[in-house]
Amino acid sequence: MTDHMRLQPGTLWPAILRQTAHAFSCGALRPIETTQTTIDDGGVRFLVRQVSSLARKDEDRQKQNAKTKAAGGGVINPFRPYDPDLFVADLTDTHIALLNKFNVIDHHLLIVTRRFEPQEALLNVADFTALFACMAEFQGLGFYNGGAAAGASQPHKHLQIVPLPFAEGGPMVPIEPLLASAHGNDDRACAVPGLAFPHAFARLASSPGASPLEIAQRAFGVYRDLLDAAGLHAIDVDGEAHQSAPYNLLVMPQGMLLVPRSVERVEGISINALGFAGSLFVRDAAQMQIIRTLGPMTVLQRVAGAPAA
Numbered sequence: 001m002t003d004h005m006r007l008q009p010g011t012l013w014p015a016i017l018r019q020t021a022h023a024f025s026c027g028a029l030r031p032i033e034t035t036q037t038t039i040d041d042g043g044v045r046f047l048v049r050q051v052s053s054l055a056r057k058d059e060d061r062q063k064q065n066a067k068t069k070a071a072g073g074g075v076i077n078p079f080r081p082y083d084p085d086l087f088v089a090d091l092t093d094t095h096i097a098l099l100n101k102f103n104v105i106d107h108h109l110l111i112v113t114r115r116f117e118p119q120e121a122l123l124n125v126a127d128f129t130a131l132f133a134c135m136a137e138f139q140g141l142g143f144y145n146g147g148a149a150a151g152a153s154q155p156h157k158h159l160q161i162v163p164l165p166f167a168e169g170g171p172m173v174p175i176e177p178l179l180a181s182a183h184g185n186d187d188r189a190c191a192v193p194g195l196a197f198p199h200a201f202a203r204l205a206s207s208p209g210a211s212p213l214e215i216a217q218r219a220f221g222v223y224r225d226l227l228d229a230a231g232l233h234a235i236d237v238d239g240e241a242h243q244s245a246p247y248n249l250l251v252m253p254q255g256m257l258l259v260p261r262s263v264e265r266v267e268g269i270s271i272n273a274l275g276f277a278g279s280l281f282v283r284d285a286a287q288m289q290i291i292r293t294l295g296p297m298t299v300l301q302r303v304a305g306a307p308a309a
Contacts, residue, residue, distance in 0.1 A: 002037070004131070005180055006090065006091075006092055006093065007089055007090065007091045007137075008134050009137070010076070010137070011057025011089065011137075012028055012088070012089055012097070012133075012134060012138070013137055014084060014140050015088050016088055016090050016097075016099075016109065017107075018271065019085075019086070019087070019088065019099060019127040020083065020099060020106075020107060021090045022265070023085050023086055023099055023266075026085055028083055028085035028086055028099075028101065029045055029085075029086065029099055029103070030101055030102055031102070031103050031104070031106075031301060032052075032102050032103065032104050033051070033052040034049035034050060034051050034052060034104055034281070035049070035050050035052060036048070036049050036050075036167075036295065037050070037288075038297075039291065039292060039296055041296045042178075042194055042295075042296075042297040043177055043178055043194050044174050044175050044177065044194075045170065045174055045277045045278070046174055046277050046278050046279070046280060047166055047167060047174055047179060047278060047293055048184070048280045048281075048282060048288065048296070049104060049278070049280070049281050049282070050278070050281075050282050050283075050284065050285065050287075050288050051104070051281065051282070051284075056087045058119050061258075064067055067122070067232070073207070073267070075155065077116070077154070077155075077156050078101075078153060078154065078156075079098070079110075079112045079154070079156045079158065079302055080116060080156065081111070082096070082098055083098075083101070086098045086099040086101060087111065091133050091134065092112065092126065092129055092130050092133060093109045093114075094126040094249060095111055095112060095113055095114065095115055095126065095127070095129075095130035095131075096111075096112055096114060096129065096287070097109050097110070097112075097134065098110045100114055100160070104281060105162045105163070105166075106163070107163050108160065108161075108162050109160065109161045109162075109209040109281060110158045110159075111127075111130050111131055111134065111142075111158060111159040111160065111161060112156065112157070112158040112178055113127075113156070113157045113158070115158070116157075116212050118155060118156075118157060118242070119145070119146065119147060119152045119154065119155050119156065119157050120146065120147050120157070120237075120243055120246075121157060121237075121240055121241065121242055121243075122227075122234055122241045122242060123144065123159075123220070123223060123249070124220065124241055125213075125216050125220045128215075128216035128217075128219045128220050129212055129213050129216040130159070130210055130226050130285075131159050131161065131216070131218065131251060132146035132212040132215045133150075133212045134148070134161050134214050134224030135161070135212075135224050135251070137173075138163060139163065139164045139165075139172070139253065140161040140162060140164055141161065141162050141164055141166075141173060141250065141251070141252055141274075141277060142159060142160070142161045142224070142248040142250070142251035142252075142275070143159070143160050143161070143162075143248065143249060143250050143251065143272075143273035143274060144159050144160070144248065145160075145245035145248060145272050146193060146243050146246050146247045146248065146261075147243065147247075147261070148246070149246040149261050149263060149264045150246040150247055150261045150264065150272065150273070151232060151264055151270060151271060151273065152272075157246075160273075162274075166277075166278075166279055169243055172254070173194075173250075173252055173254070173277045173279075174277060174278025174279065175195070175257075175276070175277055176254060178192050178193070178194040178195055178202070179192055179252075179254045179255065179257075181193045181194065182201050182203070182255075183235060184201065184202055184203060184204075184255075185203060185214060186205065187202050187203065187205055187218065187221070187222050187225075188202060188225070189201070189202045189225050189226050189228075189229035190202065190223075192257075196297045196298075196300070196301055197259060197276070197297070197300045197301045197304035198230065198231075198259065198260055198304050198305055199230065199256050199257060199258065199259045199260075199276070199304070200225075200226040200227075200229035200230040200257075201226075201255055201256070201257045201258075202222045202225065202226060202229070202255055202256055203225045203254070203255040204222060204251075204255050204256055205218070206216065206218055219251070219256065222256055223249070223258070223274060224255065225260040226245075226249075226256060226257075227243075227258065229258075229302060230247065230258050230259070230260045230305075231245075231260060232244050232245050232247055232258075232260060235289045236247060241264050245260055245261070245305060246260070246261040246305075247259060247260045247305070248261060248273035248275075248276055249270065249273065249280050250276060250277050257276060257277075259273075259276050259304050259305075260304060261303060261305050262305045263301065263302070263303050264303065265303070266294075266299050266302040266303050267287070267290045267294070268287065268290075269282060269283075269287050269299065271299065271300065271303045275296075275299070275300055275303075278296075280299070282294060
């Protein structure tokens with residue numbers, strides 16, 4: 001790879017705005033409209049978005065299924081090749097940025113490996129370098145869905161980032177008030193009082209002037225510590241380090257949160273990493289009522305993995 005495939009400082013956000021306008025105008029970007037409400041639970045004001053229609057996404061899934069059958073049942077990879085109308089930027093020699101085709105949150109980016117790597121492979125320094133190259137350009141929440149049971153819908157490795165704050169006038173992320181009570185420091189894993197599900201949290205110390213690579217190397221070390229603290233470990237799959245169980249990872253200005261997972265859904269409601277940041281999505285009024293009845297924290301408890309023995 002050549003140097004021109006690296007992100008130049010100050011160019012990512014203008015590229016996102018430019019490509020969003022283009023992709024929307026040509027129909028490549030198909031936002032999912034939602035109505036938003038808040039539910040207070042356990043010291044967190046959860047944001048719950050109810051989609052007004054998933055017809056576009058369901059229609060696209062039917063077309064993909066038809067293509068899969070026509071191709072003899074092989075898996076369709078939307079990232080190889082990717083839709084050029086969704087391409088935003090070359091981030092690094094190893095990663096590119098694409099718009100999320102069916103975005104619920106504006107300017108939602110996918111950080112995708114150039115070559116195929118499985119979503120169950122452990123994150124590495126290159127993944128974190130690409131993520132922090134984005135986070136250096138705008139204030140955002142990075143996240144990763146480690147496996148299908150953690151909400152991953154594609155088998156090709158990709159991180160994601162959405163702009164912050166989630167809502168005007170509120171905290172950067174809804175769980176921020178609880179994170180403030182965490183007692184950990186110096187990048188050490190700890191528990192967050194009030195988070196009623198298995199997890200491991202660590203603050204990520206920042207050094208003024210540190211490069212994305214330097215930050216990524218430090219974040220990678222914290223990530224491996226969080227895996228250990230949550231009872232997960234690396235397993236060898238054909239010479240590649242894979243996760244021992246599904247999990248979600250949040251990379252926030254306040255630090256990094258890792259949550260082991262046991263199941264993807266509760267009462268039919270799919271939960272991905274954003275749920276543990278305090279942002280949930282439901283398909284209809286019936287699912288909204290389930291969230292209200294159970295409470296968001298209980299929903300998160302039910303999909304999170306058992307604590308390490």
